[in-house]
Amino acid sequence: MRLDHFGLLAPIYDRVIRTPDFGRLRALADFTVSDWLLDIGGGTGRVLVDLHNGVAAAWIADASLGMLRQAHARGLGTCQGFAEAAPFRDGAFTKIVAVDSFHHFPDQEGAVHELLRVLAPGGRLVIEEPDIRYFAVKLVALGERLAMMCSHFRHAEELVMMFTTPETSVSVHTEPHTYWIVIDKQV
Numbered sequence: 001m002r003l004d005h006f007g008l009l010a011p012i013y014d015r016v017i018r019t020p021d022f023g024r025l026r027a028l029a030d031f032t033v034s035d036w037l038l039d040i041g042g043g044t045g046r047v048l049v050d051l052h053n054g055v056a057a058a059w060i061a062d063a064s065l066g067m068l069r070q071a072h073a074r075g076l077g078t079c080q081g082f083a084e085a086a087p088f089r090d091g092a093f094t095k096i097v098a099v100d101s102f103h104h105f106p107d108q109e110g111a112v113h114e115l116l117r118v119l120a121p122g123g124r125l126v127i128e129e130p131d132i133r134y135f136a137v138k139l140v141a142l143g144e145r146l147a148m149m150c151s152h153f154r155h156a157e158e159l160v161m162m163f164t165t166p167e168t169s170v171s172v173h174t175e176p177h178t179y180w181i182v183i184d185k186q187v
Contacts, residue, residue, distance in 0.1 A: 041101025045071030084110030
């Protein structure tokens, strides 16, 4: 059994982890009031708490019960689940976000398959990840490796390749230390 690092960090997680750029995330996701939103690996709900009011329905799926308890305490819809075995029907969500979580998924290829499966035709997936090309991010990756977190940071180009299929269009947006991969699933 793997150690639940995030369950241990859950009570202090939001105080020590940087806040994402919500404006950038909203612009890239292009949310509408009719969207069904999934925050995969959403942990404590630090992202969804800012986004859930602008959509029809929103859920967090995370592997850590400790993190989900924090999200539930915020009144957010939660579901314990893994990105590589998403407990949702095909095409259940019109929008999916994965903020600073993809590198934690143990089976990233399986996660790609599952995220595309639960994304509705015409839907959009936005992945925000730390850019491993930067020294500060390399230090974070080293720290996570030393903590035995099994993280696997990827270059943006690798994620683009992983998500490029005949039924997707993929774009990359970057700024120092962070990149976003936007995946649109064709109708």
